[in-house]
Amino acid sequence: MNHQTIITELADGIFTITINRPDKLNALNKFVMEEIDLAITKLYHDPEIHACILTGAGPKAFVAGADISEFLQTDPQGGSLLAKKGQELFARIENAPKPIVAAVNGFALGGGCELAMACHFRIASENARFGQPEVNLGIIPGYGGTQRLTQLVGKGKAMELMMTAQIIDAAEAKSLGLVNHVTSAESLLEHTRQILSVIISKSPLAIGKVIAAVNAYFTPSNGGYEKEAELFGDCFGTSDMKEGVSAFLEKRKPDFRKN
Numbered sequence: 001m002n003h004q005t006i007i008t009e010l011a012d013g014i015f016t017i018t019i020n021r022p023d024k025l026n027a028l029n030k031f032v033m034e035e036i037d038l039a040i041t042k043l044y045h046d047p048e049i050h051a052c053i054l055t056g057a058g059p060k061a062f063v064a065g066a067d068i069s070e071f072l073q074t075d076p077q078g079g080s081l082l083a084k085k086g087q088e089l090f091a092r093i094e095n096a097p098k099p100i101v102a103a104v105n106g107f108a109l110g111g112g113c114e115l116a117m118a119c120h121f122r123i124a125s126e127n128a129r130f131g132q133p134e135v136n137l138g139i140i141p142g143y144g145g146t147q148r149l150t151q152l153v154g155k156g157k158a159m160e161l162m163m164t165a166q167i168i169d170a171a172e173a174k175s176l177g178l179v180n181h182v183t184s185a186e187s188l189l190e191h192t193r194q195i196l197s198v199i200i201s202k203s204p205l206a207i208g209k210v211i212a213a214v215n216a217y218f219t220p221s222n223g224g225y226e227k228e229a230e231l232f233g234d235c236f237g238t239s240d241m242k243e244g245v246s247a248f249l250e251k252r253k254p255d256f257r258k259n
């Protein structure tokens with residue numbers, strides 16, 4: 001497949017999807033989301049693919065978030081739709097019948113942290129950094145972060161991380177259970193491949209059923225994702241969001257008016 005914003009590679013049954021916009025820290029614009037979607041469709045259907053690694057190109061970032069430069073043209077309805085589409089793609093990752101592991105090689109912020117959390121588990125390099133800094137922009141996580149961060153680290157810590165916008169390092173992410181292992185940057189992909197090679201030596205049908213059964217524990221029947229998409233959309237009608245996003249794009253501190 002010929003892609004513009006991702007690189008895909010299949011070796012020994014392991015499909016690697018590398019998000020490839022290093023000059024924008026691999027931020028998720030609509031093209032990246034479409035291309036990840038195509039790659040995930042391939043993963044679902046290609047019998048040669050037994051497992052998948054999701055990672056980011058370059059030494060600095062896994063994914064530094066949704067592409068903030070697309071936000072100013074977005075109204076509340078568009079914001080809610082953006083969240084719903086992102087949630088759908090990330091749910092397809094979470095519910096894939098084959099293991100998908102995030103190899104987090106730098107910043108995993110906002111939508112990047114949400115993408116990593118949609119994967120079945122996460123391995124981080126020592127320079128990985130995690131956070132949901134949306135409140136700096138006058139918005140909230142919209143690609144499932146309010147739900148999955150709460151599942152992974154518990155309500156109190158999730159609330160603190162999302163309200164303070166604090167960025168945490170790989171060691172803290174491990175202590176919170178957000179990542180399973182921390183490796184050097186050089187050995188990140190190899191370490192991830194080693195774990196996946198163990199997994200793919202097992203029964204693929206049984207692995208698919210492990211994923212489905214564990215996910216059933218978290219089946220979102222409580223309307224949390226719908227609420228998140230609605231509230232994410234609401235943010236796009238506020239002057240706080242316009243100020244937060246403009247401040248980021250103009251490389252200055254925001255001055256929130258709180259309405």
Ligand code: COA
Nearest residue numbers: 023024025027064065066067068069107109110111133134
């Ligand atoms: N969306 C769009 N562009 C982004 C981006 C994002 N989420 N994150 C980084 N970029 C761009 C920057 O605008 C910059 O582009 P430029 O060179 O054209 O100015 C480029 O990527 C490099 O980022 P820069 O901010 O210069 O790198 P840094 O090392 O100084 O800072 C971060 C790194 C991750 C701390 C900083 O980029 C950042 O805060 N990014 C946004 C994180 C965020 O809020 N994510 C949630 C979005 S919902």
